[in-house]
Amino acid sequence: MITILQPGAxxxxxxxxxxxxxxxxIPPSGPMDVRAFVLANRLVGNPDGAAxxxxxxxxxRFETEAAGAIAVTGADMPVTVNGADVAPGQTVPLAAGDxxxxxxxxxxxxxxxxxxxxxxxxxxLGSRATYVRGRLGGLEGRALRRGDTLAVLGARRPVVRRxxxxxxxPAGAEPPELATVLGPQDDRFTGEGLEAFxxxxxxxxxxxxxxxVRLSGPRIAHARGHDIISDGIPLGxxxxxxxxxxxxxxxxxxxxxxxxxxxxxxxxxxxxxxxVKPGRSVRFRAVDLAxxxxxxxxxxxxxxxxxxxxx
Amino acid sequence: xxxxxxxxxxxxxxxxxxxxxxxxxRVRALEFLIQQKGLTGVVETVPSYRALLVYYDPDAVGYxxxxxxxEALYPQATTAVLPPPREVELPCCYExxxxxxxxxxxxxxxxxxxAELVRLHTGVGHVVxxxxxxxxxxxxxGMPERLHIPRLDTPRTKVPPGSVAIGGQQCCxxxxxxxxxxxxxxxxxxxxxxxxxGEPTLLRPGDRVTFRAIDRAEFDAIAAAVDAGAFxxxxx
Numbered sequence: 001m002i003t004i005l006q007p008g009a010x011x012x013x014x015x016x017x018x019x020x021x022x023x024x025x026i027p028p029s030g031p032m033d034v035r036a037f038v039l040a041n042r043l044v045g046n047p048d049g050a051a052x053x054x055x056x057x058x059x060x061r062f063e064t065e066a067a068g069a070i071a072v073t074g075a076d077m078p079v080t081v082n083g084a085d086v087a088p089g090q091t092v093p094l095a096a097g098d099x100x101x102x103x104x105x106x107x108x109x110x111x112x113x114x115x116x117x118x119x120x121x122x123x124x125l126g127s128r129a130t131y132v133r134g135r136l137g138g139l140e141g142r143a144l145r146r147g148d149t150l151a152v153l154g155a156r157r158p159v160v161r162r163x164x165x166x167x168x169x170p171a172g173a174e175p176p177e178l179a180t181v182l183g184p185q186d187d188r189f190t191g192e193g194l195e196a197f198x199x200x201x202x203x204x205x206x207x208x209x210x211x212x213v214r215l216s217g218p219r220i221a222h223a224r225g226h227d228i229i230s231d232g233i234p235l236g237x238x239x240x241x242x243x244x245x246x247x248x249x250x251x252x253x254x255x256x257x258x259x260x261x262x263x264x265x266x267x268x269x270x271x272x273x274x275x276v277k278p279g280r281s282v283r284f285r286a287v288d289l290a291x292x293x294x295x296x297x298x299x300x301x302x303x304x305x306x307x308x309x310x311x
Numbered sequence: 312x313x314x315x316x317x318x319x320x321x322x323x324x325x326x327x328x329x330x331x332x333x334x335x336x337r338v339r340a341l342e343f344l345i346q347q348k349g350l351t352g353v354v355e356t357v358p359s360y361r362a363l364l365v366y367y368d369p370d371a372v373g374y375x376x377x378x379x380x381x382e383a384l385y386p387q388a389t390t391a392v393l394p395p396p397r398e399v400e401l402p403c404c405y406e407x408x409x410x411x412x413x414x415x416x417x418x419x420x421x422x423x424x425x426a427e428l429v430r431l432h433t434g435v436g437h438v439v440x441x442x443x444x445x446x447x448x449x450x451x452x453g454m455p456e457r458l459h460i461p462r463l464d465t466p467r468t469k470v471p472p473g474s475v476a477i478g479g480q481q482c483c484x485x486x487x488x489x490x491x492x493x494x495x496x497x498x499x500x501x502x503x504x505x506x507x508x509g510e511p512t513l514l515r516p517g518d519r520v521t522f523r524a525i526d527r528a529e530f531d532a533i534a535a536a537v538d539a540g541a542f543x544x545x546x547x
Binding site for chain 1: 315316317318319320321323325328329330342354355356357358359360361362363364366369370373374441442443444445446447448450486487504506511512515516
């Protein structure tokens with residue numbers, strides 16, 4: 001068991017989500033940055049989908065009741081155990097009574113704290129993921145608060161200590177250039193509008209959250225109105241509202257909506273987008289579907305090559 | 312019918328550019344066939360008025376193969392393949408202006424008495440075309456033309472859950488507290504979305520909903536029974 005001494009800015013329990021409920025209006029939830037989430041679990045010897053914490057900007061401070069291990073990945077958040085610095089991105093063995101603090105992100109937005117064994121909260125519709133707007137899953141369907149306790153399943157010290165290889169996640173271009181597949185309604189925009197979308201730089205606005213990232217940049221002009229007959233919104237759907245500004249819809253998105261969608265950010269880019277701090281910018285580029293599927297395969301394969309044993 | 316990629320994990324199948332019972336029935340029939348046949352690689356489906364969004368696993372099925380398999384099912388996608396709809400009765404308190412905030416104003420706008428408005432609203436079956444916007448919120452179509460009404464000029468920022476409201480040719484029941492631009496005629500004491508329930512959403516796409524007018528005393532009694540977990544909705 002762990003006891004939350006300080007919850008951080010917005011810390012929730014997540015697993016890989018609850019697909020299959022969108023037709024009832026319930027989004028999948030799950031981690032914003034799947035790669036960082038999976039690597040945290042693998043560092044402590046868990047299955048990829050074990051429940052872990054997603055922290056936002058500022059992480060939690062907590063006390064462990066029993067010996068075990070954790071790993072922190074994702075945003076670059078300073079981690080201390082009983083006040084001593086430990087390196088992020090590696091297996092951290094813990095003794096009973098250890099005090100862990102996950103600090104403020106120096107880079108990135110979302111950090112993940114995985115616990116050897118995985119967190120134990122009740123399943124809701126087959127998943128432990130928290131959907132705060134729907135008060136579903138996680139711990140009572142909400143973000144963590146001071147004094148909360150969370151059970152850890154079969155806590156144990158992993159035999160093998162591992163770390164994320166240096167350079168396993170290359171920093172890439174700045175601002176990040178996110179691959180998108182145009183459509184489903186790219187034909188509802190003018191040529192100038194599409195050029196603006198693919199040529200412009202878009203700043204992430206502070207109102208962004210797990211539902212969607214709101215952006216501000218060159219106007220993406222509609223050819224004939226911004227309304228469509230409401231239809232399903234895919235993960236990464238780039239909805240363009242009346243003022244020509246885009247919103248990228250994410251893991252806690254509404255299932256349907258009535259605004260035109262110029263493009264869809266590729267699934268393997270969602271995690272990069274989720275790590276862009278408000279005020280920073282992104283750019284978009286178009287890829288064809290075959291290239292997107294190939295890039296996704298490589299991205300999945302890169303998980304297997306990202307870790308190494310600590311000797 | 313056209314297929315459009317919706318990123319690397321979904322395809323949008325747009326049938327027509329219209330809102331009609333015929334088109335929505337075909338959407339739901341196509342969804343039913345995809346699920347019934349267990350098409351390889353399909354992860355989940357989201358019906359809407361005139362489109363079906365199909366999420367798939369690209370490791371299990373290619374885009375072209377998936378589209379071909381769906382297109383092959385399309386000729387059978389008629390009302391004949393759908394199971395008979397569930398009939399769901401939603402009790403609704405129209406009479407209390409605290410709950411049916413806009414009933415009087417909507418009646419004036421439509422040139423009806425409030426009694427006539429309630430009679431028309433309770434006198435028809437409303438079909439759940441799809442669920443969306445918030446968890447468990449039904450998009451209901453089937454109102455007589457006499458009740459078609461432009462949306463509110465200024466949407467409310469907060470509509471209480473259970474509010475039964477109309478706008479355009481549609482009716483909806485707000486499932487959680489949310490913004491809303493429809494005219495609120497009344498409120499049901501039932502929970503359209505209850506995260507504590509094993510099945511959190513009351514309604515499903517294709518259900519036929521009828522509203523039964525209740526007075527405030529019955530509203531309070533049902534609401535108390537719902538709170539106590541002692542109310543069973545009428546679903547046939």
